[in-house]
Amino acid sequence: MLLVAIIGLVMTVVAVALAGRRVLWLYKLATSGQPAPERVEYARANLGAEIKAQLVEVFGQRKLLKWTASGTAHFFVMWAFFILITVYLEAYGVLIQGGITGTPDFHIPLVGTWAVLGFLQDFIAVAALLGLIAFAVIRVKNSPKKLGRKSRFSGSHLGGAWLVLFMIFNVIWTMFLFRGAAINTGNFPYRSGAFASEAAAAVLHPLGEGVNEVLEPVGLLLHIGVMLVFSVIVVNSKHLHIFTAPMNVAFSRRPDGNGPAQPMRSGGKVLDFEEADPETDVFGRGKIEDTTWKGFLDFYTCTECGRCQDQCPAWNTDKPLSPKMLILDQRDHAFKVAPYLMAGEQERAGLHEDVLALLEKPLVGEDGVIHPDVLWSCTNCGACVEQCPVDIEHIDHILDMRRYQVMIESSFPSEAGVMLKNLENKGNPWGMPESKRAEWVEELDFEVEIVDEKMPEDAEYLFWVGCAGALEDRAKKTTKAVAELLHIAGVKFAVLGPMEACTGDPARRLGMEFLFNMLAQQNIETLNEAGVKKIVATCPHCFNTLANEYPQLGGTYEVVHHTQLLAHLVDEGKLTPITPIEEKITYHDPCFLGRHNKVYAQPRDIMAKVPGVQTQEMHRCKERGFCCGAGGARMWMEERIGKRINTERVDEALTTDPDRVSTACPFCLVMLGDAINEKKNSGEAKETLEVVDVAQLLIKSVKGEPTPAP
Ligand code: SF4
Ligand code: SF4
Incomplete structure (x- = not known):
């Protein structure tokens, strides 16, 4: 056992050194970014909300569980990471005690012989194994090779994801090899409960005591070795999120990164435009080094799951913007220029010419890290932020880059210039x-x-x-x-x-x-x-x-x-809808009312109180509602690439065969109204179809105005 202990400990020292070096590198890179003291202050001041967020988002996996199959699989795999720490405690206990005393029958003090713990360890390992199978099936079914752009994994690093699944599989089978053999040699601490380890023992038992005595240390070393290799892979891959996700959740905005746009900050302070100097102050983000450490944390935490991409109205209408790729492209660039970002002033001149050449690449530009068509396609709808299971704040990234483009470069879609001029001159x-x-x-x-x-x-x-x-x-x-x-x-x-x-x-x-x-x-x-x-x-x-x-x-x-x-006034009986409106109505959630401000119920409550109204939800509704295309100042820009977003939304509304489409936003009213008119002209929508605000429905019913037959 002494040799086994020496091998195990040497492997551990090497892996810890490799992983530690990488962690230090990541830390130095993130802290080379701009300060963001408001994130720390907010987290400190809202400790209760932060603890709740950790419990709900990280341990409870709230967002992931909305995606039933993959969410459930992820829930078990994540909990396996926590619970199987106890198995590794046992493994190292066996390694060290075995090395010192020669008897590898270690158990965790106090709880280490409880059948409940033995059962829990085996249960979560088996559940994680089933989770891996589910992940594999989901990945094959949603393969970008099969679905192309429609796959949420399109653009993700697929090889790395398969490697990680393979490594988790290795963790599990080596655990059962080690534990099964330990049962057969009499060194296993649990008399009952560890059902899967007992099954493994039953399989190994016919091999005889001698073989099991060899298999036990071999299984132990394999189990520890796999974990060590996995740790090094994790800190060098997208699975870094295992460690960074709780941090990213802790420093994110509450309830999420939707709602208010953040003020412009330079050096961690809100920019005062009367004193600001474009030469010395940071105006938005024009270079990767203008990213805050929270921005870097976003880069590190992206799991490449593609849930944001899957919900993005721009991506879904064939525009080049994918919120996932927006994060990944910045991350890849940051990693490439990291030697520059982390170097001191004097060291920078001596850097390799490849790194210096990369610095010539603008953050946004035709040949830049982010193409202008990507940046200007965003409607700020917040679907990406809402969906992201690790609280990445895409809109903050987009707005910061837009700020630099508009205020420093004067580079933005020219048609929006008219809007700016009108705002300035006429309000x-x-x-x-x-x-x-x-x-x-x-x-x-x-x-x-x-x-x-x-x-x-x-x-x-x-x-x-x-x-x-x-x-x-x-x-x-x-x-x-x-x-x-x-x-x-x-x-x-x-x-x-x-x-x-x-x-x-x-x-x-x-x-x-x-x-x-x-x-x-x-x-x-x-x-x-x-x-x-x-x-x-x-x-x-x-x-x-x-x-x-x-x-x-x-x-x-x-x-x-x-x-x-209005919903409150109806509830109080101050407004009484009386006249029936016998219509099938589908409600479109405005992004800045729903996702940005979580008002989903009241417009629906109003419609529910109007007699005769039959409401019919669209496939994409509430948190997963689909934008009309007007937000993020897109209302004032031409939509030249892909399908029009408002047309896509009206196509979806038409699948419910509505008599009317209702909404609660003047911009949605205009965008959907325009698309409906086009559909009427092409004969795809009935002539009587129109879009109305829920207030218009309510006043009709309250005043008893006759409704024209649909
Ligand atoms: S805010 Fe909306 S349009 Fe912009 S990237 Fe996110 S999902 Fe896409
Ligand atoms: S940004 Fe969030 S939702 Fe999008 S791929 Fe990364 S982890 Fe997934």
């Missing part, structure tokens, strides 16, 4: 005069108060109308419906009228943070001076900006979306 993306903002008020048969510097005393809510709601004909119908419903329910409200300017959302999502800041500060000043406390908004983009982003600049209000307020 709305269409460039309409501000006097037009209150025209819809005159079309109502009751009076709406317009704020004259101060909120009227009796007004409970400020109704934030938004640019589309005030200026776009289809969205104006929603605005009028909401105003009328509030009036009927007796909710006192006022509007800003010409004093309202765009919240700045399209500028911010495009990457023009400076303009966003300007508009946001102007609005916050107006709101604060007027003494606004509560806001109701119809546009989910305005809602998200007012509720989640204005607090970053000192504007804190109680903000609700109109569907939340």
Whole structure:
């Protein structure tokens, strides 16, 4: 046994040295990035939420379990990693005790002879084995060779994934070899419970005592050796996530990376545009070294599972953007230029010319790490962030790169320039005069108060109308419906009228943070001076900006979306839908209402209260809802590549054979309306099909207006 112990310990020292060297390298690379003190501060200040996230996301595997088959398989394999640590404790105990005393009958003190522990070890090993079979079947069925782009594994490193499955398989069979032989030699600590090890012992028993006495140390060394080789492979592969996922979850935003866009930071501090200097400050991300350590942690943690890619509307309509590849391409580039990133000023000049040549490659560009078509295809829909089981924050990466492109390089789709100019000069993306903002008020048969510097005393809510709601004909119908419903329910409200300017959302999502800041500060000043406390908004983009982003600049209000307020008023009996609307309606979840703000129930609750409405969910709904194509300032850009996203969404809606499509966002209304009109022209949709806001349905039913036959 002494020789076995020496071999085992030498193997361990070598593997720990190799793995440790790599871990140190990864640490140095990550910490060469920009500081992100807010991540640590947030985690510290929200310790309760962080612990919950570890329990739910890491140990409970909440997100993965939504994907039933692969999620269940992953659940067991992950827990095998934890529980089988006890088997390795035993293995090292046997190795060391055997080496010292010559009797390899070690057991863990106190619990090491419990049948329950023996059973648990065997059970999880068998479950992990079944998990491996499930993974193999899933990988074969979803092979990119078979499904091409439609495979979520398309672009992933497939060889590495198979190698890891093979290594886990080796961990399991060597465990049973070692334990089976130990039962036959009388060195096994569990008298019962270890059912699979007993089965292995039954298979090995006919070989005789002598053979089992040899197999026991051989199995032990193989079991330890496989784990050591596996550890070295893990820290050199995508399976690094075994160690980095809990860290990434701990330093991610809560509840996830959706909701507010992050302020621009330089050197860990929020950038003050009045003092910022593009020469010395970091403006977004123009080079890989501008990535924060949290960004590097995202790179290390990606499991290449492709769940983000599978849900991405851009990828699903044949655009070049895959959120997975966006992370992996940056990671691969960071690894290639790591010698530069980690070197001191003086060492850099002496680096190999291949590394120096790579530094010439721009982060974003035609020949860059990320192609501009990739960057500008993103609708900021948040599906990638929502799906990612390890809390990678793709939108933060995209926005940072867009910021550099827009503010430093002035390089962005030219058509969006008109929108920026209009925002700057007129305070709305269409460039309409501000006097037009209150025209819809005159079309109502009751009076709406317009704020004259101060909120009227009796007004409970400020109704934030938004640019589309005030200026776009289809969205104006929603605005009028909401105003009328509030009036009927007796909710006192006022509007800003010409004093309202765009919240700045399209500028911010495009990457023009400076303009966003300007508009946001102007609005916050107006709101604060007027003494606004509560806001109701119809546009989910305005809602998200007012509720989640204005607090970053000192504007804190109680903000609700109109569907939340209307659902509440219906519940309270202040609005009573009475007239039946006998229609089949499918609801489209706006991304900035659903995924970004988790409002899924209220629009559905409203429809459920309207008599006669038969709701029919689309295949992709709620958390997995499919974007309309307008977010991320895409509303203001041409869609030249692949299928139009709004057409794809309407195609899906048509599979439910609806009489109407409902939604709760003025941009979705326009995008889906346009696609429906195209479908009508081509005869693929019935002439009567239209898209409406849920408020329009509600007002019809509340007012008892006759519904035209579908
Ligand atoms: S936010 Fe939406 S469009 Fe952008 S990468 Fe993620 S899934 Fe794709
Ligand atoms: S980013 Fe997240 S969801 Fe996408 S492949 Fe990586 S781990 Fe999977």
